[in-house]
Amino acid sequence: MATFGGRWTREKLEILERYLKAYARVMKNQPFHTIYIDAFAGTGTWQPNSGYLPEDYQDYKELLKGSAALALDIRDRAFDRLVFVEQDKDRSAELRALAAEHPKRHVDVIAEDANQVLPRLCQRMTPLDRAVVFLDPYATQVAWATVEAIAKTQKIDCWILFPLMAITRMMPRASAPDPSLEPRLNRVFGGSEHWKEIYHEKRQLSYFDKGPEFERDPGSKLIAASYRLRLESVFLRVAPTRRTFENSMNSSIFELFFAASNPVGSDTAIEIADHILRNW
Ligand SMILES: C[S@@+](CC[C@H](N)C(=O)[O-])C[C@H]1O[C@@H](n2cnc3c(N)ncnc32)[C@H](O)[C@@H]1O
Known part of the structure; x- marks a missing residue:
């Protein structure tokens, strides 16, 4: 069992579940082999333990279904195959136990780094696979290489939770990021130019001649906008509606994006995902 999140975790999972249900309806009479790939699958259950508001207190002891269990529950047109990727050995063991409760389903649990597994899975997709x-x-x-591999398949619809707070903390407002953090930022954005463009040279000169110094506008909106542009550069379409999750201190912690890659199905996929995000 994983313990994390609070209200926003519940919202995130409800959005995913609504999408999976709609996807199942759309795929019902289609000839495709449908796959659900949970790249950071957890355990299949979660228990709210932090950041809860008073009205969430009821949830405290409640054990809720995580993304893997929700995907297994999709019935209208059940996924033909489910792949749960979870690096942690104990958590992947819990996922195997969950899979064992569904002996008739095709479930693969892979206890490896999702960034190694996903490009491999993407490459092996056949023309009739959709995921x-x-x-x-x-x-x-x-x-970023993982996101790019997903987009390249032209067969995958993708929900991406972008870690806005973690990235914002790595990108100070009044100075460029610490050089030790640059490799991690480059890995997330797929190159330094995409996060460096958020900074501009300081207008006010320093008293000391230290060469150009950098700063960026306050808040995290430009960071989220830059990542959206990255997604738009590789996916066919990205859902226009923003969904930012905030913690109990009203700080933005994650931005949820939806992106579609299939030339035939992307308009429908975006319409459904955007409808869910807009009416949240
Ligand atoms: C936010 S939790 C996932 C929650 C899950 N999606 C759910 O709704 O129940 C993130 C999970 O990713 C796993 N993880 C972290 N880094 C990973 C990696 N590189 N590859 C695969 N799993 C990873 C963690 O062990 C953790 O269980």
Whole structure:
């Protein structure tokens, strides 16, 4: 069992579940082999333990279904195959136990780094395969190369939870990021130019001649906008509606994106995902 999140975790999972149900309806009479890939799958259950508001207190002891269990529950047109990727050995063991409760389903549990597994899975997709991928990391674990591999398939709809707070903390407002953090930022954005463009040279000169100094505008909006542009550069379409999750201090912690890659299905996929996000 994983213990994390509060109200926003519940919202994130409800959005995913609504999408999976709609996807199942759309795929019902289609000839495709449908796959659900949970790249950061957790354990299949979660218990709210932090950041809860008074009205959430009821949830405290409640054990809720995580993304993997919710995907297994999709019935209208059940996924033909489910792939749960979870690096942690204990958590992947819990996922195997969950899979064992569904002996008739085709479930693969892979206890490896999602950034190694996903490009491999993407490459092996056949022409009739169609997939939904859920990228739900704790922080900055999703490498841009993984996102690019997903987009390239032209067969995958993808929900991506972008770690806005973690990235914002790595990018100070009044100075450029610490050089030790640059490799991690480059890995998330797929190159330094995409986060460096958020900075501009300081207008006010320093008293000391230290060469150009950098700063950026306050807040995290430009950071989220820059990542959206990155997604738009590789996916066919990205859902226009923003969904930013905030913690109990009203600080933005994650931005949820939806992106579609299939030339035939992307308009429908975007329409459904955007409808869910807009009416939240
Ligand atoms: C936010 S939790 C996932 C929650 C899950 N999606 C749910 O709704 O129940 C993130 C999970 O990713 C796992 N993880 C972290 N880095 C990983 C990596 N590089 N590859 C695969 N799993 C990873 C963590 O062990 C953790 O269980």
